[in-house]
Amino acid sequence: MRTTGDTRARIVTAATELFRRQGYAATGMKQIVAEAGAPYGSVYHFFPAGKAELGEEVIRVSGAAYLRLIADLFPEPGPRADPALATAEAFTAAARTLRELDYADPCPVATIALEVASTDETLRTAAAEVFDSWIDGLAAYYTACGIAEPAARDLATSVIGLLEGAFMLGRTSRSTRPVLAAATAAAAVVRATRTSVTGA
Amino acid sequence: MRTTGDTRARIVTAATELFRRQGYAATGMKQIVAEAGAPYGSVYHFFPAGKAELGEEVIRVSGAAYLRLIADLFPEPGPRADPALATAEAFTAAARTLRELDYADPCPVATIALEVASTDETLRTAAAEVFDSWIDGLAAYYTACGIAEPAARDLATSVIGLLEGAFMLGRTSRSTRPVLAAATAAAAVVRATRTSVTGA
DNA sequence: GTCTATAAAGGGATAGAC
DNA sequence: GTCTATCCCTTTATAGAC
Numbered sequence: 061m062r063t064t065g066d067t068r069a070r071i072v073t074a075a076t077e078l079f080r081r082q083g084y085a086a087t088g089m090k091q092i093v094a095e096a097g098a099p100y101g102s103v104y105h106f107f108p109a110g111k112a113e114l115g116e117e118v119i120r121v122s123g124a125a126y127l128r129l130i131a132d133l134f135p136e137p138g139p140r141a142d143p144a145l146a147t148a149e150a151f152t153a154a155a156r157t158l159r160e161l162d163y164a165d166p167c168p169v170a171t172i173a174l175e176v177a178s179t180d181e182t183l184r185t186a187a188a189e190v191f192d193s194w195i196d197g198l199a200a201y202y203t204a205c206g207i208a209e210p211a212a213r214d215l216a217t218s219v220i221g222l223l224e225g226a227f228m229l230g231r232t233s234r235s236t237r238p239v240l241a242a243a244t245a246a247a248a249v250v251r252a253t254r255t256s257v258t259g260a
Numbered sequence: 261m262r263t264t265g266d267t268r269a270r271i272v273t274a275a276t277e278l279f280r281r282q283g284y285a286a287t288g289m290k291q292i293v294a295e296a297g298a299p300y301g302s303v304y305h306f307f308p309a310g311k312a313e314l315g316e317e318v319i320r321v322s323g324a325a326y327l328r329l330i331a332d333l334f335p336e337p338g339p340r341a342d343p344a345l346a347t348a349e350a351f352t353a354a355a356r357t358l359r360e361l362d363y364a365d366p367c368p369v370a371t372i373a374l375e376v377a378s379t380d381e382t383l384r385t386a387a388a389e390v391f392d393s394w395i396d397g398l399a400a401y402y403t404a405c406g407i408a409e410p411a412a413r414d415l416a417t418s419v420i421g422l423l424e425g426a427f428m429l430g431r432t433s434r435s436t437r438p439v440l441a442a443a444t445a446a447a448a449v450v451r452a453t454r455t456s457v458t459g460a
Numbered sequence: 461g462t463c464t465a466t467a468a469a470g471g472g473a474t475a476g477a478c
Numbered sequence: 479g480t481c482t483a484t485c486c487c488t489t490t491a492t493a494g495a496c
Contacts, residue, residue: 067461067462081378081379082285082375082378082379083283083285083374083375084286085282085283085285085286085375086285086375086379088488088489088490089489089490089491090488090489090490098462098463099462099463099464100463100464100465101461101462101463101464101492102461102462102463104490104491104492105461105462105463110490110491111490111491163377163378164378165374165377165378170374170428171371171374171375173428173431173432174283174365174370174371174374174428174431175282175283175285175286175371175375177363177365177431177432178281178282178363178364178365178431179281179282179286184432184434187432188432188433188434191429191432191433192433214437214441214444214445215441215445217429217437217438217441217442218422218426218438218441218442218444218445220425220429221422221425221426221428221429221438221441221442222418222421222422222425222442222445223425224424224425224428224429225420225421225422225423225424225425225426225428226418226421226425228370228373228374228421228424228425228428229391229417229420229421229424231373231374231377231378232373232377232384232387232388232391233388233391233392234384234388237414237417238417238418238421241414241415241417241418241421242417242418242421242422244414244418245414245415245418245422245449248448248449248452248453249445249448249449251452252448252451252452253448267479267480288470288471288472289471289472289473290470290471290472298480298481299480299481299482300481300482300483301474301479301480301481301482302479302480302481304472304473304474305479305480305481310472310473311472311473
């Protein structure tokens with residue numbers, strides 16, 4: 061059993077939670093190692109390039125975890141699947157999560173993405189690839205439901221965007237209502253896209 | 261002519277632009293006064309409570325400016341107004357703005373809102389009131405188009421959320437496509453709400 | 461590979477001359 | 479009311495003992 065892996069993982073976990081709650085710039089390396097219960101030097105041992113390298117790791121690890129979550133929420137659809145209903149249910153589940161987290165950021169990438177979009181190309185690109193992977197995953201689901209490209213990808217983009225925006229409004233107002241309103245709206249967009257593409 | 265007002269206004273303007281580009285935590289007071297061409301002491305003369313007081317002023321001033329922008333984009337509708345079309349056009353205009361700003365943050369409140377939502381109640385509340393004012397303004401427009409409350413407010417909430425989320429994806433990917441996809445989606449939500457409420 | 465001490469820079473805030 | 483100098487603290491990052 062190597063203890064090395066534990067320390068590194070604890071640092072990434074602590075950084076993820078702090079970045080979610082406080083953002084990237086407001087979170088210090090010392091706070092991260094304190095939260096992780098690790099000595100200060102460890103963070104530079106595992107991330108020699110410093111905070112930016114740790115930030116990129118956080119974005120990629122969280123992004124992969126959320127991709128798995130999307131895959132769970134939108135499983136391979138059967139022939140009579142209702143993508144609008146599945147989408148609405150994912151949003152109502154997200155609203156529950158938001159409340160359970162006491163309105164801490166349910167998306168670990170959103171705050172960092174806005175903070176660094178104009179100032180750090182490496183982190184911006186990492187965040188862009190993560191968002192893209194989510195959109196790809198969701199678009200594949202809609203395609204499997206019979207919605208052809210490129211409509212499926214635009215639909216997936218709008219649904220992810222709507223979720224991120226609803227999280228922003230929900231966190232700020234400390235209310236689940238924006239996310240619940242978005243559930244209805246997202247379902248309407250899915251239905252409209254389906255109608256216009258399949259003519260059903 | 262008082263020169264006092266100029267200095268204060270320049271500080272607020274500089275802070276607004278820096279917060280948009282770099283976020284709240286990453287922007288220093290010294291950088292703000294340098295950008296404003298003001299002496300360091302001025303910022304504490306006009307904002308004795310320091311950075312948080314300045315941040316609140318930025319949120320409120322920007323919020324009011326954007327409320328006027330919404331009022332311009334969604335003028336008092338005539339009897340044959342098409343709210344879905346007007347909404348889609350507002351999004352395509354927003355996409356143009358995003359590109360013209362070279363993907364700097366078109367929304368001066370979004371980044372700060374996410375950064376402080378869980379850490380500064382005063383700033384969170386200010387951001388919440390700003391978002392609320394935008395939703396109120398847009399809901400009033402949809403109401404004037406014949407969509408009854410509370411559907412109009414939920415619709416306005418979803419449209420604002422969709423715009424904010426699309427900005428996030430657009431900034432991160434340095435592309436207008438998420439905002440253009442959101443234009444189509446927003447129009448679909450407006451149409452669906454109208455149909456379900458008015459039965460038209 | 462773990463951990464501590466410290467460097468070098470920049471942060472917010474303040475005092476006080478003018 | 480303008481402006482400068484400085485305080486004190488925290489930041490990121492590094493050096494080097496263990």
